[in-house]
Amino acid sequence: MEIMRLVVTGPVGAGKSTFIRTVSEIEVVDTDRSATDETAELKKKTTVAFDFGRLQFGPETALHLYGTPGQSRFDFMWDILIRQAHAYVLLVAAHRPHEFRYARRIASFMNQRRNIPMIMGVTHVDSPEAWDPENIAIALGYLDPQTRPPIINVNANEEASVAQAIIALVQHSMQSCPT
Amino acid sequence: MAINTAKLSSILQGFVSATNDVQGAALVTPDGLPLAATLPGSMDDERVSAMSAAMLSLGERIGQELSRGGIDRIYVEGNQGYGILTSCGEDAVFLVLASEAAKQGILMLEIKRAVNELKTVLV
Amino acid sequence: MNGERNFYIWFRQGQLVAAADRLDGQGLLAMIHRRGWLSTRAATRITEVCAVDQPAGLCLKSQGILDAEQLKLLFRSQVLQQICNLFTIQEGQFQFNSKAELPNSEMTGLSAPAKEVTLAGLRALQDWSILRSKLPEPTSGLVSTVNHGGQLRLSQLEAQVWEFTKGTVSLEAIAQQLQISTEKIQQVAFRLIVVGLAEEVPLIVEPPMSSFDMEPEFLLDQPVYVNAIGQSDNQDQVSQSFLQNLVSFLKGKA
Structure with a gap:
């Protein structure tokens, strides 16, 4: 069996669990618990270990998706998950600018541990308060368009949109692969 | 209905000091935040709480998917001691750290007693 | 709104050229007046004869009223004061107007890169309470x-x-x-x-593992926390054909 493992990470409420649930063909293994911290203002449930989803696309080929918890107190899970990953997507909610720096912190955590392909998925782009992806990239510290990761808009609730994002990540991995 | 955290702390302190070979204990929310903790100095409350929550949620998931039913206890046995997670009602998880010298039977009994006491404060 | 205040910063080609907390164009002249270098009235009279597109500071210098050092001082305090204020605001909104006209009456003629000003503004900041969480x-x-x-x-x-x-x-x-x-x-x-x-x-707190007797494989598996960016990955790679198949599969869903 050949398996590619993708990690979906990002701040609380960026849409990581939804992203995986939308595209997984199996019922997602989730580890949701009722939120009691400031997360509760955003949503009722929060991931405390990881979400797991799968897409089998051949008899011997499958894509595994792992979603991380958003809060940094679970950074030991970030660590465990990223070490097994082939690539990752950083989800960022376009309408919550105060989280951009935190998103960048997650990315640098991942990048320090593993040098693997990544893309940035921007969610909630339809919100009236949404920032332009270009500006989000700058706010996240990706100043140079030449060196920054691919950025793609994602609607985590739509299968087509999530599939597009994964395509972008896979294609980015193909470019990064030593041929 | 505020939780009496002072009371919880004093129960934990009592438990840790009165039970042989117990090195620390924490009561945490299912989403990994400390409610009360009496831990060895080198351990960070928040981190321990997050780890407990992650472990319990995975354990419960295993119980479900591998048909083991509801989870009463998760048991980590290392060569330097034990980490035991016990669910403490809907809203809390009880973690106990004990040294390798601990007598398991007595430990389980003491944990059960402490859980009952903690539950009365939590409701 | 309660206590709402506006701050204005002007840029030209990425360089910061002026800052004020008012739009009446009197900020710089008020500063000059406060320092006792020239009354606002006299300064206004003089700047009225300046070329339309000339910064007020430059104009006053060309008339021999202010010297270069004074202009530097003015620019520094004008910009620092406003930028430093910005860092103490709890909540705010910003708007960027790419078509704004340059406020000649607020300009000393000096400019500085935004990064330098940010750095200086943060150095001067006394009250860090708002930024503490950041x-x-x-x-x-x-x-x-x-x-x-x-x-x-x-x-x-x-x-x-x-x-x-x-x-x-x-x-x-x-x-x-x-x-x-x-x-x-x-x-x-x-x-x-x-x-x-x-x-x-x-940096993840490394678990104490002193007295564990570990298998060599286990050691290899231990996270290497101190490695800098770009550590080599000995991970099993997926094949190009796998990736191509995955893409065509996903295209069916997209």
């Missing part, structure tokens, strides 16, 4: 994002902290080594981060 964690380390810090003039302390941007030493440990409070080091680190010289990396 400061890097004491347990985090720093990694440099540029090859050398040469583009900006760093203070001595900033340069000292800059020496630790290899992602291996926590801010607490830096504070200890330099014998400076952790909070101060967090502030210095924040400055380096904001101007894009460094970024924060969380």
Whole structure:
């Protein structure tokens, strides 16, 4: 069996669990618990270990998706998950600018541990308060368009949109692969 | 209905000091935040709480998917001691750290007693 | 709204040229007046005869009323004061107007890159309460994002902290080594981060594993926390054909 493992990470409420649930063909293994911290203002449930989803696309080929918890107190899970990953997507909610720096912190955590392909998925782009992806990239510290990761808009609730994002990540991995 | 955290702390302190070979204990929310903790100095409350929550949620998931039913206890046995997670009602998880010298039977009994006491404060 | 205030900063080609908390064009002249260098009335009369597109500061200098040093002082306090104020605001909105006209009456004729001004503004900041939650964690380390810090003039302390941007030493440990409070080091680190010289990396607390007798394989599996960016990956790679099949499969869903 050949398996590619993708990690979906990002701040609380960026849409990581939804992203995986939308595209997984199996019922997602989730580890949701009722939120009691400031997360509760955003949503009722929060991931405390990881979400797991799968897409089998051949008899011997499958894509595994792992979603991380958003809060940094679970950074030991970030660590465990990223070490097994082939690539990752950083989800960022376009309408919550105060989280951009935190998103960048997650990315640098991942990048320090593993040098693997990544893309940035921007969610909630339809919100009236949404920032332009270009500006989000700058706010996240990706100043140079030449060196920054691919950025793609994602609607985590739509299968087509999530599939597009994964395509972008896979294609980015193909470019990064030593041929 | 505020939780009496002072009371919880004093129960934990009592438990840790009165039970042989117990090195620390924490009561945490299912989403990994400390409610009360009496831990060895080198351990960070928040981190321990997050780890407990992650472990319990995975354990419960295993119980479900591998048909083991509801989870009463998760048991980590290392060569330097034990980490035991016990669910403490809907809203809390009880973690106990004990040294390798601990007598398991007595430990389980003491944990059960402490859980009952903690539950009365939590409701 | 209660206590709503506006601040204005003008840029020309990426350089900051003026700042004010008013739009009546009287900010700079008021500053000159406060310093007793010239009454507002006299200054207004003089600047009225200036060329339309000439910054007021330059005009007053060409008339021999202010010298270069005075202009520098004015620019510094004009810009620093406004920028520093911005860092103490709890909530705010900003708007960027790319078509704004340059406010000649507020301009000294001097300019500075935004990063330099940000750095200076944060150095001058006394009250860090609003920014406290934005400061890097004491347990985090720093990694440099540029090859050398040469583009900006760093203070001595900033340069000292800059020496630790290899992602291996926590801010607490830096504070200890330099014998400076952790909070101060967090502030210095924040400055380096904001101007894009460094970024924060969380260092995971390494579990104590002294007395575990570990198999060699287990050791290999141990996370290497101290490695800098770009550590080599001995991970099994997926094949190109796998990736191509995956893409065509996903295209069916997209």
